[in-house]
Amino acid sequence: MKYIDEFRDGEVAKTIAGKIAASVEAARRYSFMEFCGGHTHAISRYGLSDLLPPNVRMVHGPGCPVCVLPIGRIDMAIALALERGVILCTYGDTLRVPASDGLSLMKAKAGGGDIRMVYSTLDALQVARDNPQREVVFFAIGFETTTPPTALAIQQAQQEQLSNFSVLCCHVLTPAAISQILESPEVRQWGTVPIDGFIGPAHVSTVIGSRPYEFFAEEYRKPVVIAGFEPLDVMQAILMLVRQVNEGRAEVENEFSRAVTREGNLKAQDRVAEVFELRAEFEWRGLSVVPYSALKIREKYGAFDAERRFHLTYQPVPDNKACECGAILRGVKRPQDCKIFGTVCTPENPIGSCMVSSEGACAAHYSYGRYKDMN
Amino acid sequence: MADVKRGYVRPLDLKHGRVDLTHGSGGRAMVQLISELFARHLGNDYLGQGNDGAVLPAPMLDGKPARLVMSTDSHVVSPLFFPGGDIGCLSVHGTVNDVAVMGATPLYLAAAFILEEGFALSDLARLVDSMAQAARAAGVPVVTGDTKVVERGKGDGVFITTTAVGVLPEGLELGGSRARPGDAVLVSGSIGDHGVAIMSQRENLSFDAPIVSDTAALNGLVAAMLATGADIRCLRDPTRGGLAAALNEIAGQSGVGMMLQENAIPVKPVVAAACELLGLDPLNVANEGKLIAICASANASALLAAMRAHPLGVDAALIGEVMADTHHFVQLSTAFGGRRIVDWLAGDQLPRIC
Amino acid sequence: MCLALPVKVVEIDTGTAGDWAVVDLGGVKKEVSLALLDDVQVGDYVILHVGYALSKLDPEEAAKTLALFSAMNESQLPA
Numbered sequence: 001m002k003y004i005d006e007f008r009d010g011e012v013a014k015t016i017a018g019k020i021a022a023s024v025e026a027a028r029r030y031s032f033m034e035f036c037g038g039h040t041h042a043i044s045r046y047g048l049s050d051l052l053p054p055n056v057r058m059v060h061g062p063g064c065p066v067c068v069l070p071i072g073r074i075d076m077a078i079a080l081a082l083e084r085g086v087i088l089c090t091y092g093d094t095l096r097v098p099a100s101d102g103l104s105l106m107k108a109k110a111g112g113g114d115i116r117m118v119y120s121t122l123d124a125l126q127v128a129r130d131n132p133q134r135e136v137v138f139f140a141i142g143f144e145t146t147t148p149p150t151a152l153a154i155q156q157a158q159q160e161q162l163s164n165f166s167v168l169c170c171h172v173l174t175p176a177a178i179s180q181i182l183e184s185p186e187v188r189q190w191g192t193v194p195i196d197g198f199i200g201p202a203h204v205s206t207v208i209g210s211r212p213y214e215f216f217a218e219e220y221r222k223p224v225v226i227a228g229f230e231p232l233d234v235m236q237a238i239l240m241l242v243r244q245v246n247e248g249r250a251e252v253e254n255e256f257s258r259a260v261t262r263e264g265n266l267k268a269q270d271r272v273a274e275v276f277e278l279r280a281e282f283e284w285r286g287l288s289v290v291p292y293s294a295l296k297i298r299e300k301y302g303a304f305d306a307e308r309r310f311h312l313t314y315q316p317v318p319d320n321k322a323c324e325c326g327a328i329l330r331g332v333k334r335p336q337d338c339k340i341f342g343t344v345c346t347p348e349n350p351i352g353s354c355m356v357s358s359e360g361a362c363a364a365h366y367s368y369g370r371y372k373d374m375n
Numbered sequence: 376m377a378d379v380k381r382g383y384v385r386p387l388d389l390k391h392g393r394v395d396l397t398h399g400s401g402g403r404a405m406v407q408l409i410s411e412l413f414a415r416h417l418g419n420d421y422l423g424q425g426n427d428g429a430v431l432p433a434p435m436l437d438g439k440p441a442r443l444v445m446s447t448d449s450h451v452v453s454p455l456f457f458p459g460g461d462i463g464c465l466s467v468h469g470t471v472n473d474v475a476v477m478g479a480t481p482l483y484l485a486a487a488f489i490l491e492e493g494f495a496l497s498d499l500a501r502l503v504d505s506m507a508q509a510a511r512a513a514g515v516p517v518v519t520g521d522t523k524v525v526e527r528g529k530g531d532g533v534f535i536t537t538t539a540v541g542v543l544p545e546g547l548e549l550g551g552s553r554a555r556p557g558d559a560v561l562v563s564g565s566i567g568d569h570g571v572a573i574m575s576q577r578e579n580l581s582f583d584a585p586i587v588s589d590t591a592a593l594n595g596l597v598a599a600m601l602a603t604g605a606d607i608r609c610l611r612d613p614t615r616g617g618l619a620a621a622l623n624e625i626a627g628q629s630g631v632g633m634m635l636q637e638n639a640i641p642v643k644p645v646v647a648a649a650c651e652l653l654g655l656d657p658l659n660v661a662n663e664g665k666l667i668a669i670c671a672s673a674n675a676s677a678l679l680a681a682m683r684a685h686p687l688g689v690d691a692a693l694i695g696e697v698m699a700d701t702h703h704f705v706q707l708s709t710a711f712g713g714r715r716i717v718d719w720l721a722g723d724q725l726p727r728i729c
Numbered sequence: 730m731c732l733a734l735p736v737k738v739v740e741i742d743t744g745t746a747g748d749w750a751v752v753d754l755g756g757v758k759k760e761v762s763l764a765l766l767d768d769v770q771v772g773d774y775v776i777l778h779v780g781y782a783l784s785k786l787d788p789e790e791a792a793k794t795l796a797l798f799s800a801m802n803e804s805q806l807p808a
Contacts, residue, residue: 001648001755003735003774003791010710012798038732047713091779120780122762145733148765149781203733206776206784229733231711232798258791259735259776259784268765268783347720358654368715585756648755652777654732 003258007230008046016235017051023242030056031194032241033331035178036201037064037359038229044364046231056238059193059331060364062177063201065142065170066093066357067329068284071317073170074099076307077139080168081105081113084310087131088115089124090139096356100317121153128157128165137306138167145203147171147295148268151275154297154304166306169297172282174204175212176293180284182220186332193331197241199234200226202256209264213252221250228256275301283316285353286326325352328361335362342366387411392496399490399524412500413520416507421483421518429518431483434542441542446473449536455502458572459588460663463502464509466535468592468663469614471513475594476610476666478549478601479541484510486537487521491530502533513592515539547601551628553608558697559675560633561668563596563682564589564690565641566618570660571649586645591664596687603681605674611667617659620719621667622705632700635707635717639694659720669697733778735786736761738771752777 024030034040040060043049049058062068074097081088088105095106095117109115114134118124121138128136140150150167157165178198186193200213205226213224223244227237237255244251254260275298282294297305306312319325323345324338335341335354345351347363354360358367387407397404414422421429434441450466467484474481486506490499510517572588597610609629613621618640626633642657650657664687670678675693682688705717736752741763743749748763752775762781763769775782 001644001651002737003786004651006795008710010712013711016798045709045715046711047709047715048711050713051711122780145778145783148783149779152762152764152781203776203778203783206733228794233794236794236798255794258787258794265765265784267767271765347718367718370716645756648757651734652754652757652759 004230007228007232009232012232013051013235016232016239020239020242021053023239023246024053024055025246028055030196030242030245031059032197032199032238033059033061033195034199035061035063037357038202039199039227039234040361040364041359042229042231042234044368048231048234052238059195060361061181061331062286062329063143064357064359065172066097067325067353067360068172068286069097069141069170069353070283070285071099071319072315074105075315075317076312077168078103078105078108078113080137080306080310081115082108082111086135086137087127088113088137088139089118089127090115091141092117093357094139094141096350097353098350121149125153125156125162125165128162132164134164136165140167141170143172143174143204144207147272148207151271154275154301157304158301166304166309167297168306169295171295172284173293174201176290177287178216180287180290181330182216184330186330195222196245197223199237200224202227202229205256205260207265207268210252210254210260210262217250217252223250225253226256226260285319286329320351323352325354328354335365342370387496389496389500394490394492394494394496394499394524396492396524399522405522408522413503416503417510417517419516419518421516431518436542436544441544444474444477444479444541444543445538446470447536447538448473449534451531451534452573453531454576455532457576457588458586460590461502461505462533462535463505465590465663466537467506467509467513468590470537470539471515471592471594472612474539474541475597476612477543478547479543481515481539481541481594484515484517484537484539485519486517486535489530489534490522490524491532492524492527494532509592513594549607549609551609551611551625554625554629554631554669554697556631556697556699557672558608558669559672559693560635560695560697561675561679562618562692562694563666563688565643565646566662566665567642567646567650567657567660569663571646574653586649589662589664591687593664593666593687596682596685599681599685600668600678603677605678606671607668609669613662613665613667615661616719617661619658619717623719625669626703626705630703632698632703633695633705634698635695635705637707637709639692641690641692658717733776733783735774736777738769738773738775741769741771750782
């Protein structure tokens, strides 16, 4: 597979690992947050931490849209299926996230909810066309990568006058989340979560470009290196961050230059701006309420907004007391620091969303890395 | 006026006819379905006895009484017809394989059908013919069966349950609890083919991939492997849950760990590409014509040679070894020299966006 | 966070139903929407996510990046 296999070459990985080892200053500790769940997954799956020197630590960030979805939002989706009889279309990632009353979308399906997994908004539109007498709701999650397809689906629905189609919009924004982390007391005041730099998300950046990160570099003096998803991309980005830290620079660098430009995909950005606007605030699991961090559907497309159509109100639901997903998403704790990790909370019986999504820090650690805790 | 033959029964309309509720009710309609469709394809002397149960000779091997091995499997695969096979041949292969991996020679099959009202007889005939061919190729006749019909909407076209019995020679003890540190782990060929072939047919995962299910009866391959005299501890067929599930099961049963080499595990490039697109790991994807073998390391090369000499084992590979581990982890050494666990999944793998 | 892959465009169909392409990844073909991109040609590589092509892959930049991994003395990449 071209442009994939070359970026997974084990021999080249050793070369880069050697350069990282040569670049780190022995007495210094480096702590980098990989914001994006895809990077968390790559690091675990390829065992990249084994290749890093001991004074370089990776902190997992909240860039997993499933992980940051609060229970109350899943409850809304479940209620639509079980109480309002809609056909609920959702991406596979959300099906097992635990919600209230011991339910998840998967369990609601077993309980009679018409919940269908789709690979794309295109499939959801087809379900609406095939079932004109039923209401069809698409559960839209994801960061900026996934938002343009939802925008297009809504515009397509309007064009076709597909009046039985609507969207439950839970799209969230990357820069707002990064701000929230940088503003958090652990990072800003107490220094208990040292973050020396960020690995910027790969595919979000193809849409929004590298420009939005310049603010963080300037305002907070933290370097950002946008990295592709393959393991060599991640290794190279870590090398670039180490060098920036050593040289006292705080710039935005683009390792993923084969797909990311400074401006991003303007056509996609325009479509999103046509259909969505900012919510004043939105609750994120783990980060609590964050201003201007999520999107809602504009009045102009209000007919396709499930929250308006079904008069839904958001009820915040607290997480299970023992669940440390919040702290883990902020990098304050590691999965193994959570008292119920691996015992009460496992992929078979997840308590929190970090254990459900294959990119959640807990799931990644449990599936790939927990042997390290054992000895 | 033409003479009507005595006892004339209008034959089933196999081209346009459909299963209806009378076919399952035990009356003449069911008898006709059995004789004109099932027996026509599956027929043999045992089935021809026509009684409630088939009378079979006492199990013997080389003139001596042998132990019986029995296994049963229900088949609910959807779609019913997929590239490389269908639920009919799958139901024969799957259960024959379960007996074969015990080291037993499969002898007889039983097949029970649950048919949905409205199911096309032409499709049923195709499936039963496929089953018959699979049974003949494996040398394992279907000696008894059952048919039931459920109302439209209460079945998925057809469900098939097959049971196989076989005979096991004295002294042969294969089992998941017999793996020991130092043993070799082998696989008979490329992994993930069946699961991806199935997924390529599901409507909401629309890609057009030249991937064909590997469904096959493995009793011939097993016989060739046993004939080498190698000290084989365990054989298993990695169906649902893939290689990861099967190896984790064995690790747990034997109280050991394993270390696999990522580069050694055979995966067809097109299967790898399809798994990339869906965000799946081939290690967790079902196989229906492959087996895992754990054997004493001294016998690994001879066993591998015997597997590669057999048509169903040409891509056989040594993929790792068993090691002592109180946590029973199955680990993978990645191309990067990093290590990770090969875990078995909580549920089915779901395609992901993240 | 977003499972997206570089795939090769092997066919393009611009019709009344919008812009579609058939892409190929290692022998697996899939039909995807080009609605978020302009100016895509057969032979281009695009990044695919949830059924849509999100951006074009720049082969020159890809080659530069690969060379950088293996080089001994490199300078920073511009943003």
